[in-house]
Amino acid sequence: MSGRQGGKLKPLKQAKKKGPADDEDETDIAFKQKQREEAAKLKALAETAKKGGPLGGGGIKKSGKK
Template sequence: MSSKQGGKAKPLKQPKSEKKEYDEHDLANIQKKKEEEKALRELRAKASQKGSFGGSGLKKSGKK
C-alpha cells in the first residue's frame, strides 16, 4: 500500500447497541416526552398558518 490513499476513508464499524430494558419510570418519561413533542409540533403548525408575529418588523420609538 502506498502512503497516499485516494477517496474517502471508510468509518470504523460501531458495535451494535444492545436493547435496553426500561422500567415503568423510564417508560413514563419517554411517553411524556413524546406527548410534549407532539404538542410542540401542533403549535408550530398553528403558528405557521397565522403568518409572522406583528408583521410590522421592529418598532421605532418616537425619540430622536
C-alpha cells in the same frame, strides 16, 4: 496508487452488544411517553404558527400622534 489508499486498512468498528442494563422500567417508559406527548404539542403549536395570525396579542403599540 493514490495517497489515501496506502498503508494498512483500519478494521471497522464492531456494533455494541446490548446488555441487561438496556432494559427499561416503568419510570423510563412513562418518561418517554411524556416526551412524545410534549413533542406532539410543540408540533401542533408550530403548525398554528405557520398559518399566521396573532399568537399572543402583543407587539408594537403605536401612539395616536401623527
